[in-house]
Amino acid sequence: SDPAAPGAESTGGPAEGSDSALSGELSGGGASSQESAQEAWRAGFQTANPDVTVNYDPVGSGGGRTGFTDGSYAFAGSDAALDEEEMTAAEAQCGEGGVIEFPGYVSPIAVAFNLPGVESLNLKPEVIANIFSGKITTWNDEAIAADNPDAELPDSAITVVHRSDDSGTTENFQAYLHEAAPDAWEHEPEGVWPIEGQESAQGTSGVVSAAQSGEGTITYADASQISGLGTVAVGVGDEFVPYSAEAAAEVVAQSPRAEGTADGVYSIELKRDVAGTYPVVLVSYLLACGTYADQAQADLVKGYMSYLVSEEGQKAAADAAGSAPLSADIRDAVLPSIEAITAG
Amino acid sequence: MAQRIDVKDLNIYYGDFLAVQDVSMTIDPQSVTAFIGPSGCGKSTFLRTLNRMHEVIPGARVEGTVEMEGVDLYGDDIDPVAVRRNVGMVFQRPNPFPTMSIRDNVLAGVRLNNRRISKSAAEELVEASLRGANLWNEVKDRLDRPGSGLSGGQQQRLCIARAIAVKPQVLLMDEPCSALDPISTLAIEDLIGELKQDYTIVIVTHNMQQAARVSDRTAFFNIAGTGKPGRLIEMNETSTIFSTPAEQATEDYVSAPFLVRASQDVAAVGT
Amino acid sequence: MAQRIDVKDLNIYYGDFLAVQDVSMTIDPQSVTAFIGPSGCGKSTFLRTLNRMHEVIPGARVEGTVEMEGVDLYGDDIDPVAVRRNVGMVFQRPNPFPTMSIRDNVLAGVRLNNRRISKSAAEELVEASLRGANLWNEVKDRLDRPGSGLSGGQQQRLCIARAIAVKPQVLLMDEPCSALDPISTLAIEDLIGELKQDYTIVIVTHNMQQAARVSDRTAFFNIAGTGKPGRLIEMNETSTIFSTPAEQATEDYVSAPFLVRASQDVAAVGT
């Protein structure tokens, strides 16, 4: 009846002898953006601890936060940090150990388009904002052509494809537009796309396949998923930076920690105008408790969280999901809280 | 084994529609009683009250009593299922079970009731019942074929075999021969003659000759018009009904011109 | 209007089973031809080949020819639908369309011709046909009620009304009276007598008296045993068949004991 055992054998995974004493089942859930990274972490952790099964339900950030605050999930992933109300509820659930929250998964959001023959475009933040808000309607618009003298831009209409679901990617993308081009993008950043009447699709895979299926489309999506589409080098200051994990990691590294939070809570205030960084990033948080009712559970969470913030864990995620590894500073800041997880 | 049936002041309804009004009669054991009358006068309806098949129809109900050896079949403590097991029925249209073989159709009364029966006893019962219905020779080497593959006449005889296989005490027959050829009809009529030694038999028929041939007593039903209830006009010894009926309506019906013509025809044939 | 039918060397199959073998006969126009014979001998089967209803059954087929005024009904250029329109049929079991009212049942065949029949003409036709089938008085004030609400006998008469409403040239009847009471039977028999002025009529019956009464010529079919094909034994003037048949088998059948008994019964009643 141990669900883990047969699976472990049947995959023939590298179950090198481990002296870990950990065993049992650990369940979490939340942001779907973390799904690939979580897979890599779970595989790595389960390989090191063959008697452990970790589950992650990609039910969405909201579901993850709800599940975490009502105790259904031992840990959760969320594309946004907990707000005050949620934090109160989470603290009530976690008890005296308090809440642990940190940006465990950072990924570049690519602005991707489908124009045959064009692989890359340079776009300034204002231009991106005007395209996505529908002010720029054709590909050969002067604003686009000005920064792309070499590209052959057709006279066709631009079809904007956005996420139809409530998504962390949307929220982070809007946050970028709002910050980098406040005049062109006045909408308050939200998970829901604010403009009616544009093409949309569900999930990262949905927008990508929608963009792939129609010519003249443009969309934003997790950078690891956009094969076959052209990408935008984003204007930062006077230069244009193409997306890369390193440039994305740099944004997080350059951004300060939010103040006035509890010890375990490490949330950041992104700065999107530092030269050489790729400012369109998705920052996704991991949530855990400082104390658990059950010792085994506490050990599992502690082990799993330690693994996923470790260099090894972050590399696994980077390889599997193209994410930006955590900086040593952040790791050092959150590790003490994780190591302090206890049963109580 | 045969049982007397006393019907008293029976009104039969379909919902609010009074189909048969105020029938009282006595059906003698060990005899054949025939019901005759024009179409729609309620013969089938009345017949079905004798084994409580009437109440199977939604909204159908009766008022009055039907007593079998003094016990009201519609009494509170009477199980309609037990009534039907003791009062068998053969219908106007043949209705063998389509999912069953010929053998299983004959054994249906036993098998459907979950009763155990030894293989040899079953074989005997099948043969005896089918012989009784004059069907044995036609089907004996295809007992395992579906009953619905037979011709109309064969199907009806199969249904008769099925009904007599459960050995009821009373046997109701609603125009059992209307789909049969003369030879089968004759066999059934002979069978009725045999059965009445032990059973009470009630038969509905449109065939005056048949009524005259097989029955001891005859009841004549009539209907005043559409929407009116059917009524029992007269019941008496068969010979009396056909020769000197008490009522004019009966006389009109049984001596309808065709009958005269028929007898002429037969006479012509005979010469 | 009436048409002669010539059948030559007809073999009728159900799949591989030869049901009726080698029938040749001539059916005269403006006359009534009766088919008699024991159950299962293929009367219905043969009858259904006369309007190509036989081929409706999967696997059923015929060999030989059926000619109507010299035209082979099974010829390549013949439309079975047209055949059936000209050769009407009444079945053994009443089959009114349950989804139609009584009126629509009568008009069903006429409506198929897509002819916009005027309301008054339709009313007339309904009344005439129902009167012809002796059903008018019983249903005249519920023509809009469903046909399936009638009693068995009423339903069969409705089917006859429906068949004669399309005024076919030939009318096939498969035991049309087996579910009818004597009064309705008589009406139908009278109707047959009238119809034969204009139509060719073929009737299957188990009732010897009926065959004797209504038919001009009678064909006797017989079957040697189960699984054997039915055959036409003899066909002749009805009076000849019933008085001096050529074949012993016919004599045995038409003078079966019950018939003698029946005539005695009737004689007894008559006195």
Next chain:
Amino acid sequence: MSTATIPDPSGTTEATARTRAALTGADGARRRKDRTMTVLIWSAFVVAMAPLVSLIWTVLSNGAARISMDFLSLSMRNIFGGDPSGGIYHAIVGTLIITALATVISVPVGLLAAIYLVEYGKGVLARAVTFFVDVMTGIPSIVAGLFAVSLFTLFLGPGVRMGVIGAVALSVLMIPVVVRSCEEMLKLVPNELREASYALGVPKWLTIVKVVLRTSVAGLTTGILLAVARVIGETAPLLVTVGVTDSINFDPFEGRMMTLPVFAYRQYSQGQATCPGGESATCVADIAIQNAWGAALVLIVLVLALNLIGRLVNRWFSPKLR
């Protein structure tokens, strides 16, 4: 009836000609209409076959390459990214167990309710059941899932995920379908057969079990299979009730399970994998979508097998009518 007004024929050849005309030259308009309808009905069939063929072809051509012994016998435990060595055994097991459980719950309830409606039902209760069964067909599947979750949360507290909750959610969706189709099938059993049985002194319940159900078993099987098909591909309610897992779990009363549709959907949603060292035998960028098609193919084959079994049952039991 064009001949109706023509006087009685005298010459035989003339009569023959007229008869031939009557029997061949049938009403052109009617014949045309019949032909048109025949063509339309054939083309309806062709129209329906087009998506079926396209769909099957799509699933086959996209999924067949992924099918292997490993794919069918391994789970996804410890498999991630572009690693093509995982399989869907865990999802097959989950689908079979959860669907079977849902069927075990729904069929008795649904069939008995249909029996109640057809054989006993009259009055307010029957009308209420009929009506509310119809209403029940309108429950969105996600609502059924949420309902099942909140039901089990009442007893087991929040956060439980297990196969049986999914089975309950599926039952909520399946029961009305079972009732509706079984009701239709039971209604088709002629009353004559019931009466024949009653007249043999067979009690009503045995008549129902041995005559009515037996006669309609073929139709019932089809109806139930349709209902199974209705739920076997459900995704949304299973995601919230059963959760997802990469490991094999045979116990529907303990722990998460994976099911084929959820697996296919999740794999599709994952999109491209990242292969840091470029594509290779151990890293296939579009492995997730390949997995999705592979699971879809297996799901269809599974349903096909169920259908085949149903057909055999059907063949076995259908009444030899006519």
Next chain:
Amino acid sequence: MTTTVSPPPERAPGRPRRRGRTTDRGFNRAFRWIAVGAGVLILAVLAAVAVFLLQQAWPALTAGSDELAASVPRYPDDTSLLEYVGPLVFGTLLAAALALALATPVAMGIALFISHYAPPRLSQVLGYLVDLLAAVPSVIYGLWGIFVLGPAALPVWEWLNSWFGWFPLFAGPVSPTSRVLATVAVVLAVMILPIITAVAREVFLQTPKLHEEAALALGATRWEMVRTAVLPFGRSGVISAAMLGLGRALGETMAVLMILSPGFLYSFKILDSSQQQTIAAYIALDFPEASGLAVNTLIATGLVLFVITLAVNMGARAIVARRKEFSGAN
């Protein structure tokens, strides 16, 4: 045979045999109560679902529009809940109606084809194939709709728009991605086709031979036979089948979710993107990220779907009931 088998009456005359097996009555009653119990259980489940729905929807039903606008992401300001749900109801009905309009004639055609037109041996295989369509999970329809049907349908949609653009349904512009209600309607139609077909086929097959022969003998062509005997007999079954299909179309989630580019307008343009949305897809789309009052609002829309199905079914029942006494069933 009968003379030898009847033993003399062993009971006092005057007592009809009442022995039967008294247990019969017990079984009879038990069976009846089990059947009734199943019916009641269904009512109970439904009541539980309804209570759950109402209880969960209640906060949204009672909240003011300000409160809703503040905590529900897509909720526009100054809109009552009813106005908010309106476009969703419209989209749901439009999608389902289009699907039903496409599927029903084809389904009847196939059912007739299988029951009365195809060669008997072929029809078995065909029935099997159609059942197969019913068994295809909606996720797979979603995948097929995105990757196969959408691209294939795009030229058709453009053609429709260029020739029939004056007709409101086909008004432009045509979305280049084909993620439009027209595509969804076709997928839904394909999904409900086998459901309608399967039931209709069974019902058509049950048409009594007697009635078919009656029609043929009156000189009906095959189509006329179908029209006089088969279709009227199957009528209530077909309506019932269509309702079953409609129920599925109304509640279908995954395929719509995966294919449709949603919008919240009262728009008949089925070739343009972001015009309509269905309730079921809307719930599935927003549920994962919803919390608090947003969940309640979503469940309130689920309640509305519930009510729609209720109304549709009541309508269908009324149609069937009106001609009940003419139905073929006894």
